[in-house]
Amino acid sequence: MPWFRKDLISTEELSPEEIQTVFKTTAAFKKILNRKTAKTPSLRGKTVVNLFFENSTRTRVAFEMAATKLSADVMSLDMKTSSTSKGETLRDTVENIHALAADMIVIRHSAPGSA
Structure with a gap:
């Protein structure tokens, strides 16, 4: 799911689909952190x-x-x-x-x- 929000004030306002997007994005960035150059x-x-x-x-x-x-x-x-x-x-x-x-x-x- 693409991310269209400009602002995020509270996680309570996220839909289940947006929460899944956050977790998927987090998993992708976790892989980046494990690289030699974590940028x-x-x-x-x-x-x-x-x-x-x-x-x-x-x-x-x-x-x-x-x-x-x-x-x-x-x-x-x-x-x-x-x-x-x-x-x-x-x-x-x-x-x-x-x-x-x-x-x-x-x-x-x-x-x-x-x-």
Whole structure:
């Protein structure tokens, strides 16, 4: 099944067919990880920006490593030194990053509905 989603907020919104697609894709990437060179050009030329408003070393590193192995350019912003510390809203932050042509934005935030 082709993947048509632009955004994924929760796995609860996935259909059974989409879940199967995720598992099949995971199996394909697992094979890539076992190669001598564990990279694929899937996201070459794309930029991924990580916005972690909560500390989480494992999750942040997991997203950074995944994007890097897919050949993306990765930026992880320190939210303590961002404009949000001066009162900029989450929405404004995301809109500004989107305006700078980020291809993907990964957000970890504790507020319900922040995604």
